[in-house]
Amino acid sequence: MTLFPRSLEEWYKPFTKEEKTWFILAFIVAIILAATTVGWFLIDPYHQVPIESYAISPSMFDKLATTFANLYKDKIIPEDVDVYIVAHQFYFTPSKIILKKGVTYRIHISSADVLHGLSIIGKDGTVYNLMIMPGMAYVIHIIFDKAGIYDIHCNEYCGSGHHLMTATIEVV
Amino acid sequence: MTETGFRRCMATGLLVHLASQRLIVFNFLMGIISLIIGGIAAIFVGLTRSSFVLLEQLRLEHTYYYWLNLHGFNMLIFWILWFEVALIYFVATILLNAPLYSIRLGWLSFILMLIGWLIMNVMNITGNSIVLFTAYIPLSAPPIFYLGYLLFALGVAIAVVNFFLTLYKARIEGKYTGHLPLVTWGAGIAAIIGLVVVAHGVFALIYALLFSSNYGLKGDVMFYRWFFWGLGHSAQYVNVTAMVAVWYALIALGTGFVAAKFINERYARIAFAMYTLFVVPGIGHHILVDPGFSTIFKQASGSVGSHFLSVPSMLHALALLGGVEATLRASGHTSLLGWLKKIPWRNPAISGMLLSMILFGIGGITAQPQTTLQPNLLFHNTMWVPGHFHLTVVGGTSLAFMSLSYYIVPLLTEKKLMSSKIATIQIYLFFIGIFILALSMTWLGWLGSPRRTFISYEELIEHNWFTPAIFLGIGALIAIISGILFILNIILTILVSKKASSATELLKGLISPIEIKDEKESKKTGALVIVIILLVIIMLAVYFVSFIRLEGLPKIW
Numbered sequence: 001m002t003l004f005p006r007s008l009e010e011w012y013k014p015f016t017k018e019e020k021t022w023f024i025l026a027f028i029v030a031i032i033l034a035a036t037t038v039g040w041f042l043i044d045p046y047h048q049v050p051i052e053s054y055a056i057s058p059s060m061f062d063k064l065a066t067t068f069a070n071l072y073k074d075k076i077i078p079e080d081v082d083v084y085i086v087a088h089q090f091y092f093t094p095s096k097i098i099l100k101k102g103v104t105y106r107i108h109i110s111s112a113d114v115l116h117g118l119s120i121i122g123k124d125g126t127v128y129n130l131m132i133m134p135g136m137a138y139v140i141h142i143i144f145d146k147a148g149i150y151d152i153h154c155n156e157y158c159g160s161g162h163h164l165m166t167a168t169i170e171v172v
Numbered sequence: 173m174t175e176t177g178f179r180r181c182m183a184t185g186l187l188v189h190l191a192s193q194r195l196i197v198f199n200f201l202m203g204i205i206s207l208i209i210g211g212i213a214a215i216f217v218g219l220t221r222s223s224f225v226l227l228e229q230l231r232l233e234h235t236y237y238y239w240l241n242l243h244g245f246n247m248l249i250f251w252i253l254w255f256e257v258a259l260i261y262f263v264a265t266i267l268l269n270a271p272l273y274s275i276r277l278g279w280l281s282f283i284l285m286l287i288g289w290l291i292m293n294v295m296n297i298t299g300n301s302i303v304l305f306t307a308y309i310p311l312s313a314p315p316i317f318y319l320g321y322l323l324f325a326l327g328v329a330i331a332v333v334n335f336f337l338t339l340y341k342a343r344i345e346g347k348y349t350g351h352l353p354l355v356t357w358g359a360g361i362a363a364i365i366g367l368v369v370v371a372h373g374v375f376a377l378i379y380a381l382l383f384s385s386n387y388g389l390k391g392d393v394m395f396y397r398w399f400f401w402g403l404g405h406s407a408q409y410v411n412v413t414a415m416v417a418v419w420y421a422l423i424a425l426g427t428g429f430v431a432a433k434f435i436n437e438r439y440a441r442i443a444f445a446m447y448t449l450f451v452v453p454g455i456g457h458h459i460l461v462d463p464g465f466s467t468i469f470k471q472a473s474g475s476v477g478s479h480f481l482s483v484p485s486m487l488h489a490l491a492l493l494g495g496v497e498a499t500l501r502a503s504g505h506t507s508l509l510g511w512l513k514k515i516p517w518r519n520p521a522i523s524g525m526l527l528s529m530i531l532f533g534i535g536g537i538t539a540q541p542q543t544t545l546q547p548n549l550l551f552h553n554t555m556w557v558p559g560h561f562h563l564t565v566v567g568g569t570s571l572a573f574m575s576l577s578y579y580i581v582p583l584l585t586e587k588k589l590m591s592s593k594i595a596t597i598q599i600y601l602f603f604i605g606i607f608i609l610a611l612s613m614t615w616l617g618w619l620g621s622p623r624r625t626f627i628s629y630e631e632l633i634e635h636n637w638f639t640p641a642i643f644l645g646i647g648a649l650i651a652i653i654s655g656i657l658f659i660l661n662i663i664l665t666i667l668v669s670k671k672a673s674s675a676t677e678l679l680k681g682l683i684s685p686i687e688i689k690d691e692k693e694s695k696k697t698g699a700l701v702i703v704i705i706l707l708v709i710i711m712l713a714v715y716f717v718s719f720i721r722l723e724g725l726p727k728i729w
Contacts, residue, residue: 002420002432002440003184003267007350011437018494018696019439022703026486029708033479033715037471037544040719046727049470049545053463110463114311115393117553119622121635126725127620129552131462133393134310138463143727151635155553155622157304159311160237163626 050130052139061137062086062093062112069094076100076172083107085152087116087132090161092152096168101147110137117155120169123148129155144171177271183583183675189271193584195278196258196265200580202286203254204662209293210246211655213239214648218609220626222645236626237304242296244305248565249407250289253328255573256414257281260335260363262580263356263417270342273334281330288324291316304624306400309383309391318381322374329370332363354437355424358417361444362410365451369410372402372455394464401458408565409451409481413444415532415569416488418576419525423495425579426521428685434498434694436491443487453477460548471545478543482536489533489703492525494696504689508698516684520595524575527603531567531610535560537711538614541718549728550718553624556617562610566651571602574658581662582678587669590661592681598661601654609647615640 001010015023041048065086076098077083083105086093099105109118109132116132124146130138132154144150154165178187216239265272272278295301301313339360342348352360376399383391420440424432456473459465500511516522538560542551551557578595582588589595621627621637632638672678 001429002354002424002435002437003429004353005268005348005350006353006437011351011354011441013436013438015436015439016494016696018700019436019490022490022700023439023487025704025708026483029486029711030479030483032712033540033544034476036715036719037475037546040546044723046729047546047549047722047725048729049461049467049549050463050729051467055464115308117622119553119620121620125721127554128549128725128728129461129554129620129622130549131459131552133463135392136394136464141727141729145726153622153625155625156308157237157306157311157624160234160302162237162624163628 046143050138050140052141054137054139055135056110056137058110058112058134061108061110062088064108065093065110072097074098077105079103079105085109085118085167087111087118087154087158087165089113089159090154090165092154092165092167094167096170098170098172099144101144101171104141104143107140107142108137109140110134114158115156116158116165119153119155120150121153122150126150131156144169147171181266181583182586182672183678186266187269188266188584191275192261192265192272192278195272195275195282196261197584198282199254199258199261200577202282202289203251203258204659206246206250206254206289207655208659210243210251211652211659213243213246214655215652217243218645218648218652222641222643222648237302237624238299240624241302241304242293245292245296247570248305249324250293252411252565252569252573253324254285256362256366256410257285257328257331258580259414259418259573259576260331260359261338263353263359264335264338264342267353267356268339268342268348270338270345270347273337273341277330277334281327281334283327284323284330285327288320288322288327291320292324295320306404307380308400309380309393309396312380312384315381315385318377318384322377322381325370325373325377328366332366332370335360335363354435354440355417355421357441358413358420358444361447362413362417364448365406365413366410368451369403369406372399372406376400376403394459394462397459397462398455401455402452405455405458406451408561409447409454411565411569412485412532413447415528415572416444416485418572419488419492419529422521422525422572422575422579423492425576425682426516426519426525426684427499428683430686430688431495431499433691434502435495439487440491443484443491446484446487447481450477450481454481457543457548460543460545461552467545475544479540482539485532485536486703486707489529489707490696490699492529493699493702496522496526497696497699498694499686499688502688502691502694503686504693506693508701511698516686518596519684520578520592520599520682521575522684523596524571524578524599527599528568528571528575531563531571531603531606532569533706534607535563535568535610536707537714538563540711540715544715544718546722547715547718550620550722551617553622554617555613555621555623558623559610559613559615559617562606562613567603567606567610571599571606574602575599577658577662579682581665582672582682585666585669586671586678587665588672588678588680589682590664590669594657594661598654598657601650601657605647605649605651605654607647608643609651612640612643612647616644 065084152167541547
């Protein structure tokens with residue numbers, strides 16, 4: 001009687017065989033799930049959540065990214081140059097970057113005002129989502145193996161013009 | 173003879189304290205009002221987010237966030253919390269033959285919640301606080317909005333304290349013998365987690381309040397996000413625990429208490445207690461792709477903690493499904509899965525419980541990859557996330573609460589339910605609607621569509637998001653129609669329906685008793701097979717597929 005008070009003898013019953021099996025199995029499933037995410041560092045170190053980040057004031061980062069955007073407007077970014085992208089309400093600077101395929105780039109990304117998000121969405125099924133935080137720059141190491149256009153979309157609600165926040169990565 | 177201030181329930185024989193009952197009804201009605209507001213907003217959100225209305229002008233670009241904001245607060249916070257306060261009062265008073273510890277404290281809680289509710293909804297409706305459910309600083313609403321939020325939280329905290337004091341008083345005054353009923357035990361665990369929620373919530377909200385009042389506080393969004401999710405996600409575990417408690421109530425009510433005998437309560441009680449262990453370690457899965465937190469911290473506080481949080485829900489799945497199977501086997505259906513056909517599928521409690529379990533289970537399956545560090549790169553802030561919580565909170569919690577409403581309202585008002593047939597139809601419609609809606613969201617999420625974002629027609633076409641968006645709209649419309657049927661049925665029962673003269677009349681169409689032939693014939697093998705297929709094989713498959721997909725994408729680290 002799940003709705004009425006019960007004495008200990010009434011509810012304290014041994015587990016049946018099925019219940020015991022499931023009790024153990026449920027824990028095994030959780031252990032498999034948890035072990036996979038930990039073990040993935042050994043299996044594939046190159047499909048991981050970026051870990052490098054540093055604190056920087058929003059205005060300082062804004063300057064860095066604006067300088068970068070002016071320098072590499074409509075130019076292919078060379079292999080040894082770090083990329084800077086800053087998110088504002090409601091646009092990214094630079095709004096387009098051109099990268100070479102097969103090259104490791106370091107993309108620094110941060111926000112000049114509120115919390116934003118970075119979605120990289122490609123026609124080839126690429127989807128990556130990260131957070132863009134004011135006061136904290138994220139350094140993403142990324143290699144694009146295929147040429148093509150990748151869309152950048154803000155994925156964190158940041159105000160009335162949130163859906164207008166898009167940018168492009170062109171891989172050549 | 174009943175004492176003054178009490179009545180004897182004609183169906184259960186329980187003593188009902190009238191002043192406590194009034195509080196339960198008022199809290200419940202506020203939940204229904206919030207459901208109506210959130211439902212109206214849902215029409216606009218659903219139609220805008222789907223590609224159902226093809227004319228761009230009608231897709232309400234500029235009001236999308238307005239409706240989304242209203243929908244989120246009224247559904248996820250108000251409807252569910254008002255209902256939960258009504259629920260904890262119900263299980264602590266009526267089930268224990270006891271009055272509420274303090275009726276005054278109950279009304280104080282009600283009034284605080286009402287003031288908070290009014291402030292927040294006025295701000296939302298006038299469009300002054302479009303910060304959405306998460307309200308991340310530095311984006312901020314006027315200070316009064318956070319004040320309203322805090323008043324509402326304070327009201328809930330007082331209700332929880334009142335609940336615990338009621339349990340204590342009922343115990344020392346000997347209102348009942350033995351241990352708490354299972355349902356009360358489950359609701360008690362929900363209330364304990366509720367205190368964790370309020371503690372985090374007060375911290376996050378005062379922080380946001382100070383920030384928004386311009387007292388020179390330099391808002392740290394990392395800090396806020398951690399404490400906000402201590403409120404935001406732990407609150408979902410209050411909903412989960414309350415929902416499971418409701419499932420145990422439904423299985424008893426729907427079968428006229430027959431199936432409840434076959435539930436292993438010790439198993440269920442242990443599973444309930446396990447929820448409290450992993451709630452705080454579960455907070456971290458919201459910050460998995462944030463800069464600034466270390467990987468070990470993310471993994472320990474997010475992924476690992478969250479995976480273990482699914483264990484108790486998995487145990488409940490067997491406890492309940494096994495209870496149904498054992499009952500039907502004892503009534504003479506002994507084949508492995510033959511009992512499935514004999515389930516009283518037309519009963520609003522049993523169908524409500526099982527359909528709610530199915531949706532919640534699918535939600536649990538989609539939760540596993542998104543709560544894991546690396547696959548979170550694929551799913552974070554995409555439509556996969558609302559897909560997950562529309563399965564768990566809407567398909568799971570709301571459906572269970574609706575199903576229970578069909579029993580609580582007649583029992584409290586002593587009026588016959590307006591239509592038990594429409595109740596069953598409503599439950600199936602809601603299941604179908606939410607199933608289509610949520611799985612289209614999951615599909616959109618797989619394709620990378622960001623959540624809480626207005627998507628233009630060109631973008632829908634460009635990214636192949638058009639088809640799932642159409643399905644999303646269809647699902648939303650079905651769920652909304654079902655919601656209207658629910659509200660009409662409940663309101664007409666309260667306003668129009670006649671008082672029942674006997675227990676049989678009161679519960680007509682609501683109870684499907686099962687005749688027990690041999691109590692010893694009560695195996696749970698079929699249920700074990702079902703949970704292994706769903707919660708081991710399919711769950712692990714979806715989980716590994718998302719890892720395999722990650723492997724084919726550009727290298728990132």
